Amino acid sequence: MGEHETRELEITRMKAVHQYIQALERGDLDAATQVLEAALNDAELDRILAEVEQAYLQEQGLTPMAADAQLVHNLVRDHLPSAFAEETPADAPLTVGEVAARLQADRRVPSTDDEAHRQLLSSTLPLPTWLSLPAIRKLASNIGVAASDRFWRAFRDTAITMGMGRSHSHAQWAAARETRTRRDASADNTKPTSDITPSAEEQRQ
Amino acid sequence: MSEISEHDSFVVDADITPQRQQLDAAFEQQRDLLLNGIKAHLWSQGLTRDYTTLTELAEEVLQETAETAYRIADQYDPARPARPWLLAIALNHVRNLRRAHDRDERHLVPVAETPQARAAYRNADGPLSDDTLFDLLVSPVTSSEVDDRFAVEALLTLVRDDDRRVLQMKFVDNISYRELAAALGVSEGAAYTRISRAISRLRTAYMQRITFGQED
Numbered sequence: 001m002g003e004h005e006t007r008e009l010e011i012t013r014m015k016a017v018h019q020y021i022q023a024l025e026r027g028d029l030d031a032a033t034q035v036l037e038a039a040l041n042d043a044e045l046d047r048i049l050a051e052v053e054q055a056y057l058q059e060q061g062l063t064p065m066a067a068d069a070q071l072v073h074n075l076v077r078d079h080l081p082s083a084f085a086e087e088t089p090a091d092a093p094l095t096v097g098e099v100a101a102r103l104q105a106d107r108r109v110p111s112t113d114d115e116a117h118r119q120l121l122s123s124t125l126p127l128p129t130w131l132s133l134p135a136i137r138k139l140a141s142n143i144g145v146a147a148s149d150r151f152w153r154a155f156r157d158t159a160i161t162m163g164m165g166r167s168h169s170h171a172q173w174a175a176a177r178e179t180r181t182r183r184d185a186s187a188d189n190t191k192p193t194s195d196i197t198p199s200a201e202e203q204r205q
Numbered sequence: 206m207s208e209i210s211e212h213d214s215f216v217v218d219a220d221i222t223p224q225r226q227q228l229d230a231a232f233e234q235q236r237d238l239l240l241n242g243i244k245a246h247l248w249s250q251g252l253t254r255d256y257t258t259l260t261e262l263a264e265e266v267l268q269e270t271a272e273t274a275y276r277i278a279d280q281y282d283p284a285r286p287a288r289p290w291l292l293a294i295a296l297n298h299v300r301n302l303r304r305a306h307d308r309d310e311r312h313l314v315p316v317a318e319t320p321q322a323r324a325a326y327r328n329a330d331g332p333l334s335d336d337t338l339f340d341l342l343v344s345p346v347t348s349s350e351v352d353d354r355f356a357v358e359a360l361l362t363l364v365r366d367d368d369r370r371v372l373q374m375k376f377v378d379n380i381s382y383r384e385l386a387a388a389l390g391v392s393e394g395a396a397y398t399r400i401s402r403a404i405s406r407l408r409t410a411y412m413q414r415i416t417f418g419q420e421d
Contacts, residue, residue, distance in 0.1 A: 014400075015339050021401035022335070027249045029296050029303075036296070039289035046286045048382075048397060050238045053245040055394030060248060067256035108254065115406065150251065 013045050020049055024056055025112045061107050070107075093126035096143065099159045108154045116147035131159050224278040231287035232271060240267060242292045243299065250303050266302070270295040338408055342376040363410040368403035375400055 001009070016035050023031035039046040057063055061070060076083055100120035103109050109117045123143060128135045136156045140147065147155075232239075243263045253259050273294050274281070281290055342357060357376060361369045374380055374388060386396035 011339065011343055014343075015336060017397050018335060018339070018401045018404060021398055022405065024245060024249050027251065029246065029250075029300050032246065033293050033296050036289040036293040040282075040285045043286045046289050048393070050242065050288065051392065051394030052397050053238075053242045053394070055392050055398055056245045057241055057248075058392070059395070059398070062244060062248060062256060062259065070256070106254075111402070112405075114402075 013042065013048070016045055017048050017052060021052055021056075024052070025110065059111070094159065094162055096120050096123040096125045096127060096139070099127065099155060099162060102158050102162055103154060106158065108158065110148060110150055113147040113151040116145045116151065119143070119145050127159055127163075131156055131163065222278065223283040224281045225275070227283040227287055228274055228278055228281065228291075231291060235288050236267070238288060239270070239291055239295065240264070242288075243267060243270075243295045246296060246299050247302070250299060252299075252302060252306055262302070266295050266298045269298045273298075335404065335408060338404060338411075342372070342404070360407065360411070363414060364403065364407050368406055371396075371399050372403050372407065 016038050020032060020035040022028070023035065035045075035049065039049055058066070061067065097120065100117055100123070104117065104121070120143070125139070125143065128139060133152070133156060136152050136159075140152060240263050243266045244259055247253065247259055247262050247266070253262060270291055274291055281287070341360065344357065354377070361372055361377075364372070371385065371389070374385055375382075380388070382393055382396050382400075385400070386393045389396060389399065391399070
């Protein structure tokens, strides 16, 4: 095979690999099958496709080692929460950046939306109270970030889950505060009245 | 895998054709590669978000693929690599799983994810299709025209620094993917992925530029 033909073959192969990666990222099985048909005539293309699949799995944390690491991380987070940095106070509204960070931790960001996701990570905008899809779309339009429907659906689901978690911890936090207040109040009841009410002299001043 | 062992015993009893021999070898030697390909596509379809379920689903699909492959073995050309043929069969099973999943979940498929929309995307040439963009990017190497090199350099100013760097290395410096992978400290597959995404972003940036004008 001449140099020109080799170069042509290499370019055709590059295009096919690009088409396969795009198909994988968009979940386009028809386009992926088309490339596999081309690989039937090109063993080197098949080798590259196998490399691409391996890289995709590694990137998504889907190799056995990455999955084990994630499992350990989740177990530690569930059973030893003090090992992790203290979370935002429960009163603070959930922000777009916090939801984006959780999506990343849960590996739910489609790679085609990496760029949009990166922009959201730094956003401190609070989320709307009512997390309907139209409300999320309006928020996206306000921020000026374009991402796939799949991404926004995952974003909304995660925001709702985080919101529920936060309400739960807020309720626990409020209950603990209530208990503390009651305990403090009962301790105060043992003190002389003059300690908590102004004296006649203080009132005159 | 038990299902494949059953096939093996079946194959011993039947006439062992070159097709079946080749398929036996492929299932034995390329099982992990096949599983990787199946897992990647299952994940890409969003059928599960859990690694254990993904592994189980991939094993199921591989078993179904083996059944189909042995049934239609006479259609396989043993002179060709077996993996792409088997993976194409596996993708049919993944497609069926996706349909069943959509039915069960009464899932509403967004317009952008319908097969029609995907086909339209693939076939859309527009002012700059992926193929045209590739031809343009490889032109300094194929034509050695100075103007082509300038055109590519100008085009690359549209993308962010990290994308420009990898595109320059590949298309201006004309290094191989293996060398690119070594330079980036990633696998060869990851290097292909980096280039593919950089090209996609370049195309988007170019389309935005011609849609919204130079001042954008």
